[in-house]
């Protein structure tokens with residue numbers, strides 16, 4: 377058993393809060409099966425490709441949802457990785473029971489649930505390809521303890537997805553929690569009476585008082601209690617910064633892989649003119665580590681509630697060359713895959729429409745979570761027709777070049793035959809962008 381610094385009193389407080397109200401209160405019949413955006417981050421193909429540029433088959437994976445609550449992420453993990461085994465654990469017996477019922481309701485069979493603490497994971501005797509630990513880690517007195525416990529049951533190539541509340545983004549909620557703690561509302565387990573008192577207090581404030589801003593418009597809606605418990609009165613909730621996160625990873629002996637919404641953590645995207653930065657920044661930014669860049673991002677713009685990240689055992693990432701440095705030979709030795717979450721009948725139908733109407737397709741309408749804000753990327757109808765076979769199976773890059781040449785044998789301006797090199801140039805240009813959003817996955821055959 378991993379020795380834990382968590383006091384039984386702290387665990388009891390957390391357990392009690394979630395026994396009272398398992399999280400989330402999502403109706404049992406809700407399914408994210410048609411929500412490709414929601415499934416994208418839960419599909420193991422996504423982080424494995426980001427780390428290794430390989431496309432894995434997740435159907436045999438063993439996945440842990442650590443602190444699974446009422447099972448909404450267990451369901452998403454199962455739907456995004458059909459066939460994978462899903463193991464859910466949680467401190468709260470009621471939450472685990474809800475999670476089990478949710479999976480049964482949706483006909484998902486390959487599952488196991490246990491009411492137990494993350495600290496006791498080694499007792500399960502299982503090793504995992506992937507651990508999802510969503511909205512839990514910030515409750516630990518020391519995040520390195522939680523990370524170490526998960527690391528101890530992670531396979532060598534495995535990955536952990538976890539997250540911390542941002543101290544900078546959620547500062548008003550942390551102040552509200554301090555206030556309500558002073559008022560004695562968090563001494564025992566906050567329930568209906570404490571929720572009433574907290575909301576009543578905030579509503580009594582003038583609109584321009586800072587803490588009043590924590591009141592959302594839907595404060596009187598049906599998710600009011602859940603919102604109040606998860607924000608104003610959240611037991612053991614804590615805020616962190618990027619340096620805290622990296623310090624925790626170092627102490628746990630884990631390596632950072634990527635932010636989960638990495639496209640929305642791009643420091644350069646914060647500047648009006650990224651190519652014309654003030655000279656101090658222009659000189660210093662290129663030498664900054666990933667950790668420093670992410671920290672600068674949160675200092676400039678603390679827009680993210682969660683510091684949501686993937687990590688794994690050190691030294692597991694496969695070396696890979698930036699696509700900018702690829703030679704023609706690298707492209708020719710590549711197999712092109714469609715991201716499984718883009719392989720939907722809706723996207724395929726739009727693609728076919730674009731081909732029939734010879735109109736460009738705004739592909740960034742789909743899987744918007746993998747695209748930087750404000751980016752609109754169109755695929756022209758010839759490229760759309762070239763890529764169509766990917767909706768049936770992965771294709772060698774060279775087969776797509778042949779197909780492009782059949783579709784466009786003649787240059788529309790010069791009426792000269794299109795050369796192989798020009799076809800390759802057109803395809804690599806489009807694929808470069810599509811790969812950066814992970815719509816297309818490029819796997820080297822050697």
Ligand SMILES: C[S@@+](CC[C@H](N)C(=O)[O-])C[C@H]1O[C@@H](n2cnc3c(N)ncnc32)[C@H](O)[C@@H]1O
Nearest residue numbers: 394399443444445466467468493494510511512
């Ligand atoms: C905010 S909920 C998140 C539930 C779920 N992961 C989700 O995102 O929908 C936090 C859950 O973590 C569980 N939890 C907190 N600390 C834990 C620990 N040390 N071991 C196991 N479960 C824990 C709680 O009981 C609760 O169900």
